[in-house]
Amino acid sequence: MPRLALEGLRIADLTQVFAGPYATKLLADMGAEVIKIESCVRCDRPHGPVAPGTGMFPDDKPGDEPYNRGAYYNELNRSKYAITLDLTHATGKEVFNKLVKVSDAVVENYSARVMKNFGLDYGTLRAIKPDLVMVSMPGYGMSGPYRDYVTYGTGTEAMALCSDLTGYADGAPLKPGIAYGDPTGGMFAAFALLAAIRYRNKTGRGQYVDLSLRESLIQMFGDAVMDYTMNGRVQRREGNRHPSMAPHGCYRCKGEDNWVAIAVSDDQEWQAFCRAMDKPGLAQDNRFTGASSRWRHGDDLDQLVDEWTRRHDNDEVMHILQEAGVPAAAVLNIRQILANPHFVSRGYFENVFHSATGTYPYPGVAWKLSKTAGSIHRPPPLFAEHNDFVLGEILGLSREERDALRREGVIGDEPL
Amino acid sequence: MHDQALTGMLVLDLSQGISGAFCTKLLADFGAEVIKVEPLSGEPTRRLGPCLEDHPGPERSGTFLFLNTNKKSLTLDIACQTGASIFKKLVKQADIVVESSSPGVMTSLGLGYEDLEAIKPDIIVTSISYFGQTGPYRDYKGSDMIALALGGLMHVTGLPEREPLKTGGSQAEMQAGLNAAVATLTALYCRDVSGIGQHVDIAVVECITSIMEATTMMHNYTGQIRTRNGARHHVAYPSTILPCKDGYVHVHGAVHEWERLAAFVDEPRLLDEELQKAPRVHADEIDALILPWLMQHNKQEIFAMAQLWRLPFAIVCRVDELLDDPQFSSRDFFAEIHHPVTGPIFYPGAPFKMSETPWQAGRAPLLGEHTTETLGGRLGYAEDDLVRLGELGVV
Numbered sequence: 001m002p003r004l005a006l007e008g009l010r011i012a013d014l015t016q017v018f019a020g021p022y023a024t025k026l027l028a029d030m031g032a033e034v035i036k037i038e039s040c041v042r043c044d045r046p047h048g049p050v051a052p053g054t055g056m057f058p059d060d061k062p063g064d065e066p067y068n069r070g071a072y073y074n075e076l077n078r079s080k081y082a083i084t085l086d087l088t089h090a091t092g093k094e095v096f097n098k099l100v101k102v103s104d105a106v107v108e109n110y111s112a113r114v115m116k117n118f119g120l121d122y123g124t125l126r127a128i129k130p131d132l133v134m135v136s137m138p139g140y141g142m143s144g145p146y147r148d149y150v151t152y153g154t155g156t157e158a159m160a161l162c163s164d165l166t167g168y169a170d171g172a173p174l175k176p177g178i179a180y181g182d183p184t185g186g187m188f189a190a191f192a193l194l195a196a197i198r199y200r201n202k203t204g205r206g207q208y209v210d211l212s213l214r215e216s217l218i219q220m221f222g223d224a225v226m227d228y229t230m231n232g233r234v235q236r237r238e239g240n241r242h243p244s245m246a247p248h249g250c251y252r253c254k255g256e257d258n259w260v261a262i263a264v265s266d267d268q269e270w271q272a273f274c275r276a277m278d279k280p281g282l283a284q285d286n287r288f289t290g291a292s293s294r295w296r297h298g299d300d301l302d303q304l305v306d307e308w309t310r311r312h313d314n315d316e317v318m319h320i321l322q323e324a325g326v327p328a329a330a331v332l333n334i335r336q337i338l339a340n341p342h343f344v345s346r347g348y349f350e351n352v353f354h355s356a357t358g359t360y361p362y363p364g365v366a367w368k369l370s371k372t373a374g375s376i377h378r379p380p381p382l383f384a385e386h387n388d389f390v391l392g393e394i395l396g397l398s399r400e401e402r403d404a405l406r407r408e409g410v411i412g413d414e415p416l
Numbered sequence: 417m418h419d420q421a422l423t424g425m426l427v428l429d430l431s432q433g434i435s436g437a438f439c440t441k442l443l444a445d446f447g448a449e450v451i452k453v454e455p456l457s458g459e460p461t462r463r464l465g466p467c468l469e470d471h472p473g474p475e476r477s478g479t480f481l482f483l484n485t486n487k488k489s490l491t492l493d494i495a496c497q498t499g500a501s502i503f504k505k506l507v508k509q510a511d512i513v514v515e516s517s518s519p520g521v522m523t524s525l526g527l528g529y530e531d532l533e534a535i536k537p538d539i540i541v542t543s544i545s546y547f548g549q550t551g552p553y554r555d556y557k558g559s560d561m562i563a564l565a566l567g568g569l570m571h572v573t574g575l576p577e578r579e580p581l582k583t584g585g586s587q588a589e590m591q592a593g594l595n596a597a598v599a600t601l602t603a604l605y606c607r608d609v610s611g612i613g614q615h616v617d618i619a620v621v622e623c624i625t626s627i628m629e630a631t632t633m634m635h636n637y638t639g640q641i642r643t644r645n646g647a648r649h650h651v652a653y654p655s656t657i658l659p660c661k662d663g664y665v666h667v668h669g670a671v672h673e674w675e676r677l678a679a680f681v682d683e684p685r686l687l688d689e690e691l692q693k694a695p696r697v698h699a700d701e702i703d704a705l706i707l708p709w710l711m712q713h714n715k716q717e718i719f720a721m722a723q724l725w726r727l728p729f730a731i732v733c734r735v736d737e738l739l740d741d742p743q744f745s746s747r748d749f750f751a752e753i754h755h756p757v758t759g760p761i762f763y764p765g766a767p768f769k770m771s772e773t774p775w776q777a778g779r780a781p782l783l784g785e786h787t788t789e790t791l792g793g794r795l796g797y798a799e800d801d802l803v804r805l806g807e808l809g810v811v
Contacts, residue, residue, distance in 0.1 A: 005606035018629070030602050051694040054651050055634030071633035122771075141769070144746035149723045154655055155730035158666035163647070163657055163732045165584025166573070173657055173664050173732045174647045176583045177572025178629035187594045192768045194601035195421040195446050199773055201608060202424070211768035215749055218738075219767050220590045226478030227466035228735040229750075229762040235735065240561065240582050243465050248561065250570065250579045257643065259580050261565035269557075327557035329565040331580045334635045334642060337568050337625060342553040348622055349632070360636035366626040367599035368548070368617035370529070372606055 004031025005372040009197065012037060012096070012103045013080065016044040018179055019153055019213060020109035020137055021076040022186030027193070028079035029365050029374040035099065035390055036082045036381065040412035043084075045383065046070040047415065058357050067383045067415050068356035074380040078352060078362060082381035083390045084411045087118050092410045096120065097128050098395050104200075105133040105193055112138045112147045122208040131206040133196040137189050141212030153182030153213060160217040161224055167237035181217045188216035246294040247273075247301045250331060251309040253317060259331040260314040262305065262321065266291060269326050276324040277308045354379040384413045420447025421773040425604070428453055428506055429487065430494070431516035432460050434560075434586050435544045435620065437483035438593025439600065440514050442767075444486035445775050448512075451488045451790055453503065456809065458491075458783045468758050474783045475757040481780045482763060485753065489781035490790045491811055498810045500526055505795050507536050511607075512600060516544040519554050529615040538613035540603045544596050548619030558620065563588035567624025568631065574644045581644075591627065592620040653695035654702050657732060660710040664732035665718050667706060673727060680725045681709040751777040787811050 002008075009032040013024045021036075021044070028034040038044055046069075048062025057069045067073075086092040100106060106125060108115055115121050115136065122134045136142055139151035157163050157180055163173040192209045200206050218225070224235045240261075242248035248263045264270050267290065274283040282288060282304065287297040294301055309317050314330035321328035330336070337343055338361060346368075349361035365374040391397045391411070405411045425448040429440040437459075444450040452459065461480045468476040475481075493499040504527075507513065513532060515522055522528045522543070529541045543549060546558025553566075561582045564570040569588075574581030596618045603616055631642050642650055649655035654677070655668045669677035671692075678686035683705045691698045710718065715731045722729035733741070739750060739762065751765035766775035791797045791811065805811045 001612055002606060002610050005602045008609060009605070022627075026598060027602075050651075051696060053638075053640070054696065055630075055638045055640040056651070058637045060638055071630045071637055075630050075633045135768075140743055141747055144743045146723075146743040150726055150728040151730060152655075152668065152728055154649060155666050155668060155728050158657065158664075158730040158732045161733065161735060161738075162584065163664070163666065164734050166581070167584075168574070168578065168581065171575075172647070172659070174574065174581065175649075175657065176587070177569060177574075177642070177644065177650070178627060178631075179649070180583070180587075180627070183627040183629075184591070184594070187591075187598055188767050191442060191594070191598045191601060192770065194598065194605060196770060196773075198601065198604065198608065199419075199421040203419075205772055207770055207772035209768050209770050212747070214743075215747070215765075216767040218764050220587060220594075221585050222482040222764050223466060223479040224585060224735055225738070225764050226482050226761070229739070230468050230478050230758060231466060231470065233466065237584065240579070242561070245559075250561075250565070250581070252579065259565075259571075261561050261570060261580075261582075263559040263561050265559070322553075322556045325557065327559050327562050329556075329558075329562040331565045331570050332568055333571045334568060334628070334631045337566075338632070338635070340566075342547060342551045342566075342621075343625070345551040346548055346619070346622070348625065357637075361632065363626055363628065363632045364622075366595050366618070366622045367602070368619075369599070369603055369606075370615040370617070371612055372603075372614065374602075 002031070002372055004374060004377070005369055006030040006032040009033065010103045011035065012099050012106045014106065014108035014110070016109060017152070018072070018076065018182035019185040020107060020189070022183045023189035023193070024080065024107055025076050025078065026187065026190045029376060031372070031374065034080040035386070036077060036080045037085050037096065038082060038383070039086060040084050040414070040416045043067060043383065043415050045073050045415065065356055074354065074357065075362060078376045078380045079378055080381055081386040081390060082384065083387050084384045086410050087120065089408070089410050091405065091408060093119065095391065095395065095405070095410065099390070100125050100129050100132065102394065103129070104197060105135065107135045107189065107193065109137040111150060112142050126206065131200050131204055133193060133200060133206050135189050135193050135209040135211060137185060137211040137213060139213045141215060142210040153179035153185065156181035156213040156217050160214045161221040162217060165221060165224060165235060165237060168239045169237055169241065171237070173237065181213050184220060185211065185213035185216045241298065244291060244295065246291065246298050247305050249302055251306050253309050253314040254312055258314050260309055260317045261329050261331055263327045265327070270294065272324045273321065273326045276320050276326060350376045352376050352379050356382060383415060384411070387411050387413070419773065420776060421770060423447035425449065425512065426510045427451070427512045427514060428510045429514050431514050431544065433516055434461065434479070434483060434589035435592040435596065436514050436516040437461055438590055439542065439544070439596035440487065441483050441485055442597040443600070447773065449488070450486070451490050451506070451786065452484065452781065453494065454489055454491050454783065456491050456493055462783065481755065481758065484780035485763065486776065486778040487781055488786035488790065489784055490787050491784040493810050494527065495525060496810060498805070498808065502791065502795070502810070503527065504535055507532050507539060509794065510536065511540065511604065513539060513541045514596065514600070515541070519545050519549045533613065538607050538611055540600060540607060540613050540616065542596050542600045542616040542618065544592050544618045544620065546620045548622065549617045560586045560588045563620040563624055567621040568628050569624050572631070572642050572644055575646045576644045588620050588624055591623045592618055595623045648699055651696065653699055654706065656703065658703060658707060658710055660713055660715050660718055662714040665710065665715050666730040666732060668728045676725055677727060680722065680727060681706050683709065753777050753779050755779045756782070
């Protein structure tokens with residue numbers, strides 16, 4: 001039995017920043033051999049220093065090797081191998097082509113024109129490896145008037161309804177607290193890659209995947225699109241309100257920045273909620289009988305709930321309500337999540353030792369496969385860490401050949 | 417019809433609600449045969465809003481229609497013994513089962529992973545639940561917002577001085593469906609290569625914690641607890657949403673783009689070294705310098721001009737601006753899908769374009785539309801068997 005689900009799948013990874021590295025992280029944790037190819041001139045790593053207080057480096061100190069210490073890089077690139085290669089150099093392209101020849105897939109998330117400029121577009125690579133699967137994931141796609149437009153995940157949120165539908169009912173559009181378009185696009189890219197590999201395994205035919213971050217992200221708001229195309233309705237921001245549930249909101253608890261989320265879906269839960277608050281009389285109140293009546297009196301309801309939650313800690317409210325059968329959850333911050341007994345019990349965070357930063361808990365794998373559980377099976381790679389392994393053992397270049405590549409500046413051991 | 421990437425795969429979808437339906441939509445849209453096994457009254461998503469003309473009905477939910485494209489519908493009461501045994505016959509032919517019942521329910525019906533593995537050793541069973549199949553909160557009740565709260569996204573979404581905010585729509589459910597789809601294909605790869613099936617446990621809360629963008633590492637490194645920043649990115653600045661003459665735009669200027677940004681909005685005071693050194697700290701001042709220029713221009717011209725300057729600005733689009741969007745039109749993104757109750761309606765189209773095995777549009781099934789085909793054609797039940805099963809309330 002394989003130890004990991006994707007053992008034997010080799011991916012040449014040209015992705016940078018967030019969306020692409022997220023896609024290949026998912027596959028790497030599951031056992032794919034992901035070889036990240038970086039440029040010494042423009043590598044996907046921090047050069048430091050950055051503004052203090054951003055948490056980008058251990059103790060905010062870039063150190064002598066900031067490129068090995070970045071928070072984003074290390075979280076997103078664990079379980080991968082890293083090599084350097086100058087793709088603008090003819091010899092660099094040759095080495096890349098050698099790698100493509102022995103890989104199953106290439107993933108890249110440059111702007112649409114970059115791979116073509118390198119002379120490494122799908123048509124060219126397919127001549128080297130006829131059954132190659134290649135996934136490109138620019139913001140707007142590989143065709144159309146916005147093809148060459150620049151964007152990050154945050155920009156695609158604005159373009160794909162995410163910003164327009166996130167916010168308080170009386171306020172401006174906001175963003176989720178993360179660059180939501182990036183991991184979302186990354187997951188679609190991983191799905192596309194695995195689907196294309198399945199087809200190749202069956203038929204021997206490779207293919208090209210053109211993934212627009214915007215077009216993948218808007219799937220997540222399909223119901224709002226349907227409301228418009230079916231009914232002509234332009235949905236607006238609704239804060240924490242739900243279209244039918246009430247109470248449905250985030251309520252203040254005792255202590256600083258301490259909140260609980262409560263979602264009551266039916267009368268049975270509402271009555272249980274009233275008993276749990278020790279206010280059985282409320283269950284008889286006509287304003288709150290039936291979901292639609294509760295919904296209409298949402299403001300009054302929120303005030304009553306708030307008066308009760310304020311007197312308790314959020315963890316206490318969650319347990320009281322869950323014991324009573326009412327959906328509730330403490331609004332956890334990252335420190336609380338790291339210590340939370342449920343996350344601990346499931347072993348979600350994994351402690352990883354990394355030679356340039358030390359041992360820390362990393363967010364683990366979101367899917368538990370019963371027989372081939374994924375894991376962070378190698379620490380984030382140091383810069384150029386696997387030049388010798390990949391070029392030597394996988395591609396069969398001799399020490400002399402590798403030294404010549406170093407002298408020519410095709411590969412390097414430090415960012416320039 | 418040409419083969420698609422997942423053609424030849426049979427998926428039995430027992431899931432109820434958004435997450436499981438989104439998982440199997442992705443499989444179905446790329447060629448898998450997905451049979452949705454619905455209770456006789458219909459899967460509950462059929463009653464979720466928004467509904468056609470705001471009148472509920474089993475074939476009128478926009479959420480259902482979107483999430484169930486290209487699937488088949490079989491009505492079957494798997495809680496009764498006859499129904500469960502019919503389901504097991506289907507499992508023998510299936511590659512994948514997707515379910516989203518509360519942990520323990522499938523086992524109590526005699527349809528847990530071990531039961532199904534016994535009849536089909538290489539079956540893949542993907543289970544989606546809010547908190548996962550193990551752990552002290554396993555039996556807690558969840559919802560979309562509950563998962564956003566416990567998973568960490570809610571704490572960092574919203575304004576610093578106000579209550580934490582959920583993300584628009586049902587994002588925790590959708591993320592779980594997306595994760596489940598990728599995890600299912602991962603297990604399928606493993607089965608195709610080595611012949612083993614397995615049980616895939618997806619916890620919605622962990623799907624959320626997994627996308628928290630370096631929040632854990634930043635806490636590891638400096639003990640910092642991230643909190644809410646409104647529309648502002650928590651590290652890079654400017655990266656925010658600001659008003660303009662006729663709406664809102666996303667404004668972005670990375671370190672190497674500062675000079676261009678200053679020239680673009682015609683504001684040399686942005687070049688002040690203090691601002692550049694710690695832009696996140698000076699976010700209010702930066703906003704104030706950019707705003708006057710934005711308020712003199714409308715969003716379309718800001719977007720087009722910024723892109724000429726290679727600045728990654730974007731428009732905060734509303735849904736009524738998308739159908740005519742030149743990029744979407746050029747790529748034929750929206751797909752018109754016919755349905756006997758709604759007539760032709762535009763749906764979001766392919767999430768990505770595959771050169772050899774493209775996404776295909778197909779409508780959601782009517783309730784029980786494929787019951788006869790599945791039980792008669794696939795399992796070989798005679799017509800009077802089906803009548804009898806109908807009378808018994810099994811199908």
